[in-house]
Amino acid sequence: xxxxxxxxxxxxxxxxxxxxxxxxxxxxxxxxxxxxxxxxxxxxxxxxxxxxxxxxxxxxxxxxxxxxxxxxxxxxxxxxxxxxxxxxxxxxxxxxxxxxxxxxxxxxxxxxxxxxxxxxxxxxxxxxxxxxxxxxxxxxxxxxxxxxxxxxxxxxxxxxxxxxxxxxxxxxxxxxxxxxxxxxxxxxxxxxxxxxxxxxxxxxxxxxxxxxxxxxxxxxxxxxxxxxxxxxxxxxxxxxxxxxxxxxxxxxxxxxxxxxxxxxxxxxxxxxxxxxxxxxxxxxxxxxxxxxxxxxxxxxxxxxxxxxxxxxxxxxxxxxxxxxxxxxxxxxxxxxxxxxxxxxxxxxxxxxxxxxxxxxxxxxxxxxxxxxxxxxxxxxxxxxxxxxxxxxxxxxxxxxxxxxxxxxxxxxxxxxxxxxxxxxxxx
Amino acid sequence: xxxxxxxxxxxxxxxxxxxxxxxxxxxxxxxxxxxxxxxxxxxxxxxxxxxxxxxxxxxxxxxxxxxxxxxxxxxxxxxxxxxxxxxxxxxxxxxxxxxxxxxxxxxxxxxxxxxxxxxxxxxxxxxxxxxxxxxxxxxxxxxxxxxxxxxxxxxxxxxxxxxxxxxxxxxxxxxxxxxxxxxxxxxxxxxxxxxxxxxxxxxxxxxxxxxxxxxxxxxxxxxxxxxxxxxxxxxxxxxxxxxxxxxxxxxxxxxxxxxxxxxxxxxxxxxxxxxxxxxxxxxxxxxxxxxxxxxxxxxxxxxxxxxxxxxxxxxxxxxxxxxxxxxxxxxxxxxxxxxxxxxxxxxxxxxxxxxxxxxxxxxxxxxxxxxxxxxxxxxxxxxxxxxxxxxxxxxxxxxxxxxxxxxxxxxxxxxxxxxxxxxxxxxxxxxxxxxxxxxxxxxxxxxx
Numbered sequence: 001x002x003x004x005x006x007x008x009x010x011x012x013x014x015x016x017x018x019x020x021x022x023x024x025x026x027x028x029x030x031x032x033x034x035x036x037x038x039x040x041x042x043x044x045x046x047x048x049x050x051x052x053x054x055x056x057x058x059x060x061x062x063x064x065x066x067x068x069x070x071x072x073x074x075x076x077x078x079x080x081x082x083x084x085x086x087x088x089x090x091x092x093x094x095x096x097x098x099x100x101x102x103x104x105x106x107x108x109x110x111x112x113x114x115x116x117x118x119x120x121x122x123x124x125x126x127x128x129x130x131x132x133x134x135x136x137x138x139x140x141x142x143x144x145x146x147x148x149x150x151x152x153x154x155x156x157x158x159x160x161x162x163x164x165x166x167x168x169x170x171x172x173x174x175x176x177x178x179x180x181x182x183x184x185x186x187x188x189x190x191x192x193x194x195x196x197x198x199x200x201x202x203x204x205x206x207x208x209x210x211x212x213x214x215x216x217x218x219x220x221x222x223x224x225x226x227x228x229x230x231x232x233x234x235x236x237x238x239x240x241x242x243x244x245x246x247x248x249x250x251x252x253x254x255x256x257x258x259x260x261x262x263x264x265x266x267x268x269x270x271x272x273x274x275x276x277x278x279x280x281x282x283x284x285x286x287x288x289x290x291x292x293x294x295x296x297x298x299x300x301x302x303x304x305x306x307x308x309x310x311x312x313x314x315x316x317x318x319x320x321x322x323x324x325x326x327x328x329x330x331x332x333x334x335x336x337x338x339x340x341x342x343x344x345x346x347x348x349x350x351x352x353x354x355x356x357x358x359x360x361x362x363x364x365x366x367x368x369x370x371x372x373x374x375x376x377x378x379x380x381x382x383x384x385x386x387x388x389x390x391x392x393x394x395x396x397x398x399x400x401x402x403x404x405x406x407x408x409x410x411x412x413x414x415x416x417x418x419x420x421x422x423x424x425x426x427x
Numbered sequence: 428x429x430x431x432x433x434x435x436x437x438x439x440x441x442x443x444x445x446x447x448x449x450x451x452x453x454x455x456x457x458x459x460x461x462x463x464x465x466x467x468x469x470x471x472x473x474x475x476x477x478x479x480x481x482x483x484x485x486x487x488x489x490x491x492x493x494x495x496x497x498x499x500x501x502x503x504x505x506x507x508x509x510x511x512x513x514x515x516x517x518x519x520x521x522x523x524x525x526x527x528x529x530x531x532x533x534x535x536x537x538x539x540x541x542x543x544x545x546x547x548x549x550x551x552x553x554x555x556x557x558x559x560x561x562x563x564x565x566x567x568x569x570x571x572x573x574x575x576x577x578x579x580x581x582x583x584x585x586x587x588x589x590x591x592x593x594x595x596x597x598x599x600x601x602x603x604x605x606x607x608x609x610x611x612x613x614x615x616x617x618x619x620x621x622x623x624x625x626x627x628x629x630x631x632x633x634x635x636x637x638x639x640x641x642x643x644x645x646x647x648x649x650x651x652x653x654x655x656x657x658x659x660x661x662x663x664x665x666x667x668x669x670x671x672x673x674x675x676x677x678x679x680x681x682x683x684x685x686x687x688x689x690x691x692x693x694x695x696x697x698x699x700x701x702x703x704x705x706x707x708x709x710x711x712x713x714x715x716x717x718x719x720x721x722x723x724x725x726x727x728x729x730x731x732x733x734x735x736x737x738x739x740x741x742x743x744x745x746x747x748x749x750x751x752x753x754x755x756x757x758x759x760x761x762x763x764x765x766x767x768x769x770x771x772x773x774x775x776x777x778x779x780x781x782x783x784x785x786x787x788x789x790x791x792x793x794x795x796x797x798x799x800x801x802x803x804x805x806x807x808x809x810x811x812x813x814x815x816x817x818x819x820x821x822x823x824x825x826x827x828x829x830x831x832x833x834x835x836x837x838x839x840x841x842x843x844x845x846x847x848x849x850x851x852x853x854x855x856x857x858x859x860x861x862x863x864x865x866x867x868x869x870x871x872x873x874x875x
Contacts, residue, residue, distance in 0.1 A: 347476065
């Protein structure tokens with residue numbers, strides 16, 4: 001089986017699976033259980049200056065699918081609510097007991113150089129492999145001028161990164177908030193400040209739901225609610241986009257990326273690595289199922305790599321980056337048509353009604369002689385949008401077949417109907 | 428309660444509590460979590476085959492979607508709008524040959540959605556919730572409608588007719604309304620007096636009066652009703668039973684399965700019923716199954732169901748046939764009764780083995796005897812034609828046109844007494860409702 005040993009910002013890890021700074025990494029007991037389960041590293045829950053914060057009850061809201069599957073969680077918990085020295089002492093102990101595992105210390109402080117530097121040094125002295133700057137917490141801490149209040153201002157991101165970079169000689173991870181318009185601005189700032197890596201995404205600003213009986217946002221604290229940080233499978237597409245943007249941006253492409261956002265299994269992890277990440281951080285999936293999920297992450301990723309012939313993570317890291325392009329670089333002459341496998345079709349009619357009501361009226365419905373229904377794609381009307389494929393409940397029943405139209409690669413800037421077209425590039 | 432029989436552990440006679448437990452709800456209602464899980468499995472098909480398979484065309488994907496969105500009241504009303512007896516149908520419909528049999532999930536190899544159970548979940552929630560009756564009556568038409576028979580067809584017709592603004596009188600010969608829902612279906616399918624509760628709910632629409640002790644051909648005549656009412660609906664069901672036509676049929680201890688079930692349904696505490704040790708049920712339909720399984724559940728030592736043909740020809744559905752087996756009823760196929768023997772009461776039945784010869788059921792000359800203290804005849808019910816003089820009969824049922832009208836002007840019919848489909852509660856409900864609509868059209872045209 002492929003070896004998952006890897007290097008993330010120069011730190012050697014037995015596998016790319018770390019636990020993100022969050023409740024699962026709040027204390028020694030949890031971290032030891034995680035290491036026993038097989039996690040390669042943890043980012044210790046964010047530490048700040050004493051006195052420790054005080055949390056409220058309740059703390060989590062969730063978006064469920066109709067069958068109680070959790071699509072996403074949002075939380076309004078703050079950073080560690082234990083004294084700094086308790087955390088540092090436990091870090092020292094775990095470092096000694098688990099020498100082959102990575103511990104990154106997450107920290108935050110108000111925007112003053114001395115405060116960032118002093119705390120970074122204290123944490124570094126506890127023996128951590130690296131420091132992660134929490135510039136993303138979108139609830140509570142930002143109201144105190146920390147977390148996303150810093151992460152949303154590129155100059156502050158650069159400064160905080162530089163201060164810590166100057167104070168310690170271990171790798172610095174700048175953790176970015178997605179609650180901005182363009183992830184490249186804070187990413188470039190982190191790079192300018194000397195970050196070895198960026199960690200992203202932190203949680204997305206959100207309200208998990210509204211309790212319609214008490215008319216208050218969820219989670220509710222004594223009848224009132226506030227926005228919290230959204231995480232879990234629902235945010236994965238947002239995270240993939242931001243990771244991909246940093247990986248393909250010329251100014252940031254050399255930054256290492258510790259990817260975070262809805263990673264729940266080996267496949268999610270492989271996708272982030274393919275988009276350029278060196279390693280991944282996980283939280284929500286562990287909170288839903290426990291640390292044991294790492295077993296299949298390790299097993300599944302190794303088998304995937306064996307199957308594809310990748311000997312190391314670095315063999316496929318970033319392979320999807322060159323294929324992540326601007327819309328203007330897409331081939332407008334590429335054509336697909338949906339094809340329904342009538343042997344597999346169970347006649348639920350979902351493809352028909354989706355196409356009929358909301359797309360291109362390209363799937364017809366005909367009564368069959370035996371009483372059932374027959375659904376058929378009208379090729380002339382099918383635009384190859386994939387909607388039918390996504391609503392079909394039967395795997396492999398609808399496939400998208402490329403049309404061999406013999407037309408050359410053609411982008412919008414080159415397109416004859418584009419009023420501001422450019423001359424077609426010669427290959 | 429379950430589909431399996433509750434037997435005493437050491438083979439000793441059943442205790443009273445075990446007998447009573449045998450007649451509680453065979454399929455306990457879904458709980459909130461089960462309803463959520465099950466409703467989530469539904470694919471919300473478009474133009475769904477389950478709807479086409481339902482005689483009352485309930486919008487099944489819609490009501491299940493409404494359960495999923497926790498709009499339970501909306502869900503119940505979706506069901507009841509198409510089928511006012513959706514609560515009974517949810518319990519007794521042979522869903523395996525109707526909606527669930529057509530569920531597209533069957534084609535994926537998955538189990539079909541438990542449509543019946545979900546329907547019960549929604550309707551029960553509404554009926555138990557002390558909710559107002561969900562349908563309002565149109566302004567009075569000033570017309571009076573007579574309905575003969577307070578079974579599913581008659582009551583569905585009465586309800587629809589009342590909603591249309593008519594004043595309805597239902598003439599019923601038995602002491603309670605509900606017809607076979609009250610007197611005929613197996614007790615464990617209709618636990619907790621549900622038939623009565625459903626009728627009470629239905630009557631809340633207003634405008635319906637039920638008169639009991641009204642027997643067509645005795646204290647009631649069709650001619651009188653025709654003259655006193657604007658229209659008449661006949662929903663008398665099948666009032667007669669087929670006879671074995673063999674010697675000894677009139678011995679004590681030989682009984683119609685229909686009567687046996689009726690007495691059982693009307694006994695509040697089932698352990699008060701004394702059942703014979705050796706019960707022989709003759710027949711292969713759902714009534715035969717209901718009689719055999721209930722006899723066993725009452726504590727009968729040996730219950731044997733004898734059918735003259737094979738399992739493939741049995742009118743009882745596969746699910747019903749399985750029920751017989753899980754309830755330790757012996758089944759003997761390809762055997763017909765020749766003679767019932769006994770002194771003061773029946774003691775033994777002689778059967779002859781049968782085969783199909785050129786498509787005709789033929790005795791083989793091989794005979795066997797079964798000990799019997801109770802013989803239950805369940806070889807089919809038939810129309811009691813005597814009180815229906817003047818009505819045209821076709822294929823042993825009342826002849827109606829596509830508008831449910833009989834050969835007599837203004838006289839309509841529906842349910843088991845006509846040939847509309849299978850003799851099922853759900854078909855009767857559909858007939859009653861459709862007939863009410865036809866009656867309404869007929870009267871509008873007549874007066875307009």
